[in-house]
Amino acid sequence: MKPKVYIARPISQEVEEYIGEHCDYRKWEGEGRIPLDILMEEIKDVEGVLVQHAPVTDKLLEGAPNLKVISNSAVGYDSFDLEAMKRHKVLGTHTPFVLDETVADLVFSLVLATARRVPELNNFVKQGKWDKETESHDLFGIDVHHATMGIIGMGRIGEKIVRRARLGFEMDVLYNSRTPKPELEEKYGIVYSELETLLEKSDFVVLIVPLTPETHHLMGEKQFEKMKNSAIFINCARGAVVDERALIQALETGQIRGAGLDVFEQEPVSPDNPLLQMEQVVALPHIGSATEKTRAAMAMKAAENLVAGVTGKNPPDVVKELQELLEDPHRFSEKFNSK
Numbered sequence: 661m662k663p664k665v666y667i668a669r670p671i672s673q674e675v676e677e678y679i680g681e682h683c684d685y686r687k688w689e690g691e692g693r694i695p696l697d698i699l700m701e702e703i704k705d706v707e708g709v710l711v712q713h714a715p716v717t718d719k720l721l722e723g724a725p726n727l728k729v730i731s732n733s734a735v736g737y738d739s740f741d742l743e744a745m746k747r748h749k750v751l752g753t754h755t756p757f758v759l760d761e762t763v764a765d766l767v768f769s770l771v772l773a774t775a776r777r778v779p780e781l782n783n784f785v786k787q788g789k790w791d792k793e794t795e796s797h798d799l800f801g802i803d804v805h806h807a808t809m810g811i812i813g814m815g816r817i818g819e820k821i822v823r824r825a826r827l828g829f830e831m832d833v834l835y836n837s838r839t840p841k842p843e844l845e846e847k848y849g850i851v852y853s854e855l856e857t858l859l860e861k862s863d864f865v866v867l868i869v870p871l872t873p874e875t876h877h878l879m880g881e882k883q884f885e886k887m888k889n890s891a892i893f894i895n896c897a898r899g900a901v902v903d904e905r906a907l908i909q910a911l912e913t914g915q916i917r918g919a920g921l922d923v924f925e926q927e928p929v930s931p932d933n934p935l936l937q938m939e940q941v942v943a944l945p946h947i948g949s950a951t952e953k954t955r956a957a958m959a960m961k962a963a964e965n966l967v968a969g970v971t972g973k974n975p976p977d978v979v980k981e982l983q984e985l986l987e988d989p990h991r992f993s994e995k996f997n998s999k
């Protein structure tokens with residue numbers, strides 16, 4: 661008998677067929693994101709579920725005693741309650757590497773769009789405001805090439821941003837990360853920096869760390885105060901890494917020049933959020949990895965992790981905090997063989 665799984669987000673025919681070869685599956689066919697109560701109902705009897713950012717809580721795991729694996733079709737897994745997953749011996753997987761270049765592209769599109777005011781000036785032209793008098797310096801932007809970029813988080817995506825910054829735009833790059841990366845310093849000529857110095861010296865501050873208890877509100881009032889008045893802040897990580905109230909204040913008071921945001925503390929962002937009223941803010945709907953090719957690669961990777969997890973194999977992309985579960989012989993006998 662094939663193991664039962666649930667597919668909680670839209671996937672391509674190809675990925676669905678791959679899952680179908682190995683598993684009996686049901687899938688979410690409703691509009692938009694699956695409501696949490698429906699997800700909980702649907703996964704009561706399954707051994708694996710494919711999700712994207714759905715909150716994995718103790719309650720959800722309690723209601724799904726057969727679960728062996730939760731495959732997240734995303735690289736960030738702040739939606740996982742890792743301690744609860746350890747207790748319930750449920751593997752959690754994610755989709756590293758396949759989206760790095762695509763997310764780095766989006767970071768640069770936010771950098772360029774904010775620096776050169778692309779959306780604002782696009783509206784300006786389309787609204788018929790382009791006449792002789794307006795050819796003044798109030799349409800000018802700032803240079804990206806040869807400026808200083810400070811990157812907070814030097815992991816898989818951080819490295820791809822560095823390559824673009826150094827080789828494409830000849831920028832100086834400072835970085836801050838939990839551990840220094842001497843090989844990248846050597847390869848690209850980037851410089852490790854304490855956070856405070858990075859904030860003080862950078863023309864563009866790019867945030868690309870995971871959301872963890874340690875990084876929650878990493879950027880707050882004190883951090884924005886350190887930034888140059890001419891600097892631009894880019895967040896392609898998670899909304900809650902930033903104290904949004906402090907960001908709004910920094911933009912309103914001119915403490916910083918502008919912001920490019922792919923993520924928000926509340927998603928979808930509320931239409932009343934003051935950030936959406938500001939011309940110096942470029943806002944995107946959390947689409948860092950959303951190209952057709954990359955989303956297809958993420959879905960296939962997620963499917964491979966799902967299938968491995970329910971067929972007794974080690975999924976290739978178990979998140980690092982849960983890899984200890986793979987080494988637990990007790991877990992293998994209880995979870996994989998006796999269910």
Ligand SMILES: NC(=O)C1=CN([C@@H]2O[C@H](COP(=O)(O)OP(=O)(O)OC[C@H]3O[C@@H](n4cnc5c(N)ncnc54)[C@H](O)[C@@H]3O)[C@@H](O)[C@H]2O)C=CC1
Nearest residue numbers: 736813814815816817837838868869870896897947948949
């Ligand atoms: N906007 C979007 O659509 C996307 C957002 N993301 C976000 O980007 C994050 C990073 O992705 P990857 O580069 O693949 O992760 P990664 O794990 O390869 O790199 C993260 C880096 O952040 C560093 N870091 C962790 N805590 C830190 C701290 N307190 N201070 C400074 N550095 C710290 C780590 O040392 C590591 O170098 C994801 O966790 C996800 O939340 C990822 C993909 C798409």
Ligand SMILES: O=C(O)C(=O)CO
Nearest residue numbers: 733734735736948949
């Ligand atoms: O992969 C992630 O973490 C995202 O946010 C969406 O690609």
